[in-house]
Amino acid sequence: TGLIIVNSDRMIHRVNRRGTEILRRRDLQGKKISELIDFALDFDDIRNNPGDWMNREYTTNAGNMAVHFLYTIRLVVSVTGEDLGAVITLEEMEQIQKLANNIAGTKARFTFDSLLGTSSGFMNALKLARKAASTDATVLLQGETGTGKELFAQAIHNQSRRSRHSFVPINCGAIPSELLESELFGYVEGTFTGAAKGGRPGKFELAGGGTILLDEIGDMPLQMQVKLLRVLQTGEVYRIGASRPVRLDTRIIACTHVDLSSSVKEGRFREDLFYRLNVIPITIPPLRNRGREDILKLAEFFMKRNGGRTAEMTPEVRNGLVAYHWPGNIRELENVIQRAIHLNDWETLSRENLGGAVRERRKKQNYSGTLAAIEREVIRETLEKYGGNMVRTARSLGISRATLYRKVGRISESGRKNQG
Numbered sequence: 001t002g003l004i005i006v007n008s009d010r011m012i013h014r015v016n017r018r019g020t021e022i023l024r025r026r027d028l029q030g031k032k033i034s035e036l037i038d039f040a041l042d043f044d045d046i047r048n049n050p051g052d053w054m055n056r057e058y059t060t061n062a063g064n065m066a067v068h069f070l071y072t073i074r075l076v077v078s079v080t081g082e083d084l085g086a087v088i089t090l091e092e093m094e095q096i097q098k099l100a101n102n103i104a105g106t107k108a109r110f111t112f113d114s115l116l117g118t119s120s121g122f123m124n125a126l127k128l129a130r131k132a133a134s135t136d137a138t139v140l141l142q143g144e145t146g147t148g149k150e151l152f153a154q155a156i157h158n159q160s161r162r163s164r165h166s167f168v169p170i171n172c173g174a175i176p177s178e179l180l181e182s183e184l185f186g187y188v189e190g191t192f193t194g195a196a197k198g199g200r201p202g203k204f205e206l207a208g209g210g211t212i213l214l215d216e217i218g219d220m221p222l223q224m225q226v227k228l229l230r231v232l233q234t235g236e237v238y239r240i241g242a243s244r245p246v247r248l249d250t251r252i253i254a255c256t257h258v259d260l261s262s263s264v265k266e267g268r269f270r271e272d273l274f275y276r277l278n279v280i281p282i283t284i285p286p287l288r289n290r291g292r293e294d295i296l297k298l299a300e301f302f303m304k305r306n307g308g309r310t311a312e313m314t315p316e317v318r319n320g321l322v323a324y325h326w327p328g329n330i331r332e333l334e335n336v337i338q339r340a341i342h343l344n345d346w347e348t349l350s351r352e353n354l355g356g357a358v359r360e361r362r363k364k365q366n367y368s369g370t371l372a373a374i375e376r377e378v379i380r381e382t383l384e385k386y387g388g389n390m391v392r393t394a395r396s397l398g399i400s401r402a403t404l405y406r407k408v409g410r411i412s413e414s415g416r417k418n419q420g
Contacts, residue, residue, distance in 0.1 A: 001018060001089050001090065001091060002015075002016060002018045002019030002020075002021070002022040002023070002069075002089065002090030002091070002092075003015070003016040003018070003019055003087065003088070003089060003090070004019055004028070004033075004036075004087070004088040004090070005076075005085065005086075005087055005088075006033050006041065006085045006086045006087075006088065007084070007085040008083055008084055008085050010032055010033050010034065010041050011030065011031070011032055011033070012028045012029055012030065012031050012032070012033055012036075013029070013085065014029065015028050015029060018090075019090055022067065022069055022090050022092045023036070023060075023067055023069075023090070024067060033088075036060060037058065037060070041073070041086065043075060043083050043086070046073055046074075046075050046086065047075055047083075050074070050075075053072065053073040053074075054072045055070050055071075055072055056070065056071055056072070057069075057070055057093070057189075057199060058070075058071055059242075059244050059246065061244075066236075066244060066245060066246055066247050068092070068093040068094070068246060069090045069091060069092050069093055070090070070091045070093060070096060071088055071089065071090050071091075072088070072089045073086050073087070073088050074086060074087050074089075093201070093205075094208050094209065107166070107167060108153075108154035108155075108157045108158050108163075108167035108211075109154060110151045110154040110155050110158070111154075111155050111158045111159070112126065112129070112130065112155045112158075112159060114151060114155065115148070115151060115152065115155060116294070116297055116298055116301055117290060117294040117297070117298070118291075118293055118294060118297075119285070119289075119290040119291040119293070119294045121285035121289060121290065122284075122285055122290055122294060125152070125282050125283060125284050125285065128280065128282045129152050129155060129156050129282055130159065131280075132156055132280045132282065133155070133156045133157075133159035133160045134159075134160070135280070136160075136161075136162075136251050137279045137280050138232070138251075138252045138253070138254070138276065138277055138279040138280070139153070139156060139252075139253045139254070139279070139280045139281075139282060140217075140253075140254050140255075140256075140260075140277045140278050140279070140280070140281045140282070141153060141253065141254070141255045141256075141282050141284065142255075142256055142257075142259075142260070142281065142282070142283045142284070143257065143283060143284030143285070143286070144257050144286045144329055144395060144398055145257045145328070145329065145331070145395055146287075146328045146329030146330055146331035146332060147284040147285070147286055147287070147329045147330060148284060148329075148330050149215075149255040149257075149284060150169065150213065150215065150255065152282065152284060153167075153169075153211070153213045153253045153255060154167060156211075156253060157210070157211040157251075157253070160211070160251065162209060162210045162211055162251055165207075165208070165209035165210030165211075166206060166207050166208070166209070166210035166211070167207070167210055167211050167213065168203050168206050168207040168210065168211070168212050168213065169212075169213040169215055170183060170184065170203045170212070170213070170214060170215065171215045171216050172214055172215060172216050172217050172219060172220040172224075173215075173216030173218075173219030173220070174216070177221040177223070177224065180220070180221070180224050181224060181227065181240060182200075182202065182240055183202060183203060184202045184203050184204060184224075184227075184228070184237075185202040185204060185227070185231075185237050185238065185239055185240060186199065186200050186201040186202030186204075186205055186237075186239040186240070187199055187200060187202075187239050187240035187241055187242075188239050188240070188241040188242045190241070191239075191240050191241035192240075199239065199241075201239075202237065202239065204231065204237050204248055204250055205237065205246055205248075207250045207251075208248065208249055208250060209249055209250070210250065210251070211250070211251040211252075211253055212250050212251070212252055212253070213253050213254075213255065214228075214252065214253070214254040214255070215254075215255045216255065216256060216257070217254040217255065217256045217260075217277065218256035218257070218258030218260055218263055218269060218400075219256075219258070222268070222269075222270070225269065225270045225273050226270070228273065229270065229272060229273045229276060231248070232252070232273070232276045232277075233276070235247065235248050236248055252277075254277045257395065258400045259398075259399060259400055259403070260274050260277075260278070261274070262399070262400055262402075262403055263400060263402070266400075266402050266403070268400075268402060286326070286329055286398065287326040287329045287330055287332075287333060288324075288325045288326050292322045295321055295322055295326075295333070296313075296318060296321065296322070298330060298333055298334075299313070299321055299333060299337055300313075302333065302334045302337040302338065303337055303340075303341060321333075325396075327392070327395065327396040375407070376411050378397070379393075379397070379404070379407060379408065379411065380411075382396055382397055383408075390404055390405065390408075
């Protein structure tokens with residue numbers, strides 16, 4: 001804890017070593033406290049309202065750096081009631097946030113040893129991720145829902161020099177746009193009705209020294225993309241309502257199931273932000289493209305983790321698992337295995353234990369015609385499979401909803417012309 005002793009004339013009498021470290025200054029002794037803080041040190045108010053002077057948040061400048069700390073001020077009074085001065089205690093915000101993050105459990109659990117697979121596409125992604133872990137460069141993880149993007153992000157963090165610091169994920173697509181700014185950047189006290197007393201740090205500050213995971217970045221509203229771009233360009237963040245920025249030391253990893261290059265062309269994602277994020281792009285292949293060995297290895301892993309043992313799989317089960325197209329990817333595979341384990345009373349896992357979709361062997365399609373005709377047929381079949389659900393169809397096909405709508409529109413237009 002930093003300590004500052006101020007005399008009755010509001011002059012700094014002593015500063016301990018930790019205080020000089022927090023404030024990044026060694027020239028404070030003998031100077032007025034007003035040179036450090038821009039508000040009046042009101043002894044009468046401290047005496048009458050001591051609670052108002054506890055754990056206050058404050059930011060000051062030390063050269064080109066912003067110094068962010070909490071302070072508490074207590075009066076020093078003589079036996080006769082005379083004000084002798086005050087003692088100011090300082091706690092660096094970064095240290096408090098680290099403590100809070102440790103208690104809250106904002107830690108990455110998965111490492112590269114947790115990522116199972118031997119297929120070429122998976123191994124290429126793993127190789128890139130290991131290289132990314134040795135740098136502080138921004139990483140863009142792309143892949144369908146359920147392919148394990150957050151696991152890759154945690155592994156990169158745990159292999160990096162930031163592994164002892166926080167790993168803070170935030171889902172940019174799950175938070176309403178009007179709340180996303182305060183979640184990312186925080187706010188100062190009194191900014192809006194209902195704002196927490198003393199303000200609140202955003203996820204970028206909470207991830208100080210560590211990594212922030214911007215999940216579903218492709219669903220971030222355009223107006224927020226502009227503000228995020230500024231953070232990436234300047235390396236500092238303004239809390240809502242603040243007049244001073246907070247300097248960041250935060251590594252950024254972004255994830256999305258959306259094809260951002262297509263979103264840029266369609267005007268739904270800023271091109272300049274895309275290039276800022278696309279420093280080290282890593283594409284994680286869908287499970288259906290990872291081959292027989294990866295699917296079976298993952299299935300055996302999930303059986304052991306959920307049942308404590310590896311049940312024997314019949315050839316029929318193995319063939320069924322490999323033949324299924326896994327639209328939900330690894331997440332769906334884990335759910336299927338978990339359900340099978342809970343329903344299985346035998347040591348052998350049978351075909352009947354699997355879900356209906358997995359039990360049905362995927363039919364081999366015999367397509368013919370032009371590439372455009374094949375594309376139309378695949379879209380029609382996938383739409384029919386998901387009952388016309390555009391979101392699930394787009395995810396299964398690995399394209400954005402906007403792209404799917406455009407292609408469906410072309411199919412409809414082509415049908416009308418043919419009828420005419």
